Amino acid sequence: MMSAPKILIAVDIEGVAGVWRPEQVQAGNADYERARRWMTQEADAAIRGAFAGGAGAVLVNDSHGHFGNLLADELDPRAELIQGKPRQLGMMAGVDQGVDGVLMIGWHARAKTRGVLAHTSNSAAFARVWLGGLELGEVGLYAALAGEFDVPVLMASGCDVMADELRTLLPQATCAVVKWSEGARSGRSLSPASARDLIEAAARDAVQGLGSAGPRGCTPWRLPGASPTLRVQCQTPALADTFALWPGVQREDAETIVVACATVQDAVRSLNALSVMAIALR
Secondary structure, rough: OOOOOEEEEEEOOOOOOOOHHHHOOOOOHHHHHHHHHHHHHHHHHHHHHHHHHEEEOOEEEEOOOOOOOOOHHOOOOOEEOOOOOOOOOOHOOOOOOOOEEEEEEEEEOOOOOOOOOOOOOOOOEEEEEEEEEEOOHHHHHHHHHHHHHOOOEOOOEEEEHHHHHHHHHHHOEEEEEEEEEEEOOEEEEEHHHHHHHHHHHHHHHHHHHOOOOOOOOOOOOOOOOOOOOOOEHHHHHHHHHOOOOOOOOOEOOOOOOEOOOOHHHHHHHHHHHHHHHHHHHH
């Protein structure tokens, strides 16, 4: 086992225990303020688990919306916090800073599934996203980006639909299921306290297993094939019209565009740039 690994914890909110409704993930209301505290507490549990598992350093990436959700003064002071946007690596910012493994906390399933608050990057703009011919959600997109930096995803937490998605792509990664979907906005959940206990234990075990041989050993995940071409089904033809103004975008049909990319990083940056362009039609 490697000595004192450096761990990146990327934290989203839709997969946090007790979060079901859109208003809970949107800044500017009391429901969001409570949900961001649960998000912070789950992040803190993952930090404690990572250090208990042998981490020598921990970076925490605030990975939801405006990237300014986590309450910095309520996080374990041993960790460092990455916040704010824009940033080129988006939800995986920090993966280029010599980290040895990634923990995804509070992540959700891809668009067009029954996962809790399922979407891919921008629910108002993107209906479906493919990279290298595979339909992916944020878990797959950012696992591939981490893989490009030779960093494995060790563990993720969220709903059961997200966990199924993770197991399909990364069968060796640890899953901490904190809620079970009965639909996009309904289901059952662990209590926040029980979810924190589960996440702390899963993070500890995942970091302890880093670098080990055998079934617990995680390896970086890379897209099959040579070309990480980005393909996006837009929510409306009007959005495809807007995206097609970018010279690098090719129109496939009324709602679908294609962007030729040399790397996964290029594809993620392109997707995030399209997300910014979508604001023009709001």
